[in-house]
Amino acid sequence: MLRWTITFLIIAVIAAVLGFTGVAVAFAGIAKVLFVIFLVLFVLSFFMGKRRSP
Template sequence: MLYYALIFLAVAVISGIFGFSGIAGASAGIAQILFYLFLIFLIISVITGFVRRKP
């Protein structure tokens, strides 16, 4: 999922350089959503990892 967030971020930056504001805005929005989803899954994974380690 982080891979897709980075791909959309790269598309947004490249589109922004060329001046396609609509495409850049949409790509940046998708990248932001994917980034926050990845962050939530990471936090859940870390918490469940700590819960499972305790005897």
């Protein structure tokens, strides 16, 4: 999940540098959503793993 976030962020930066502002905004939005999903899943797995271990 984090790999996809970084990929979309890099594409957004490249598009912004080349002047494709609409595409850059779209890819940056996707990267933000994926990063939030990654954080939520990470926190959930962290706490669930703590609860199951003896």
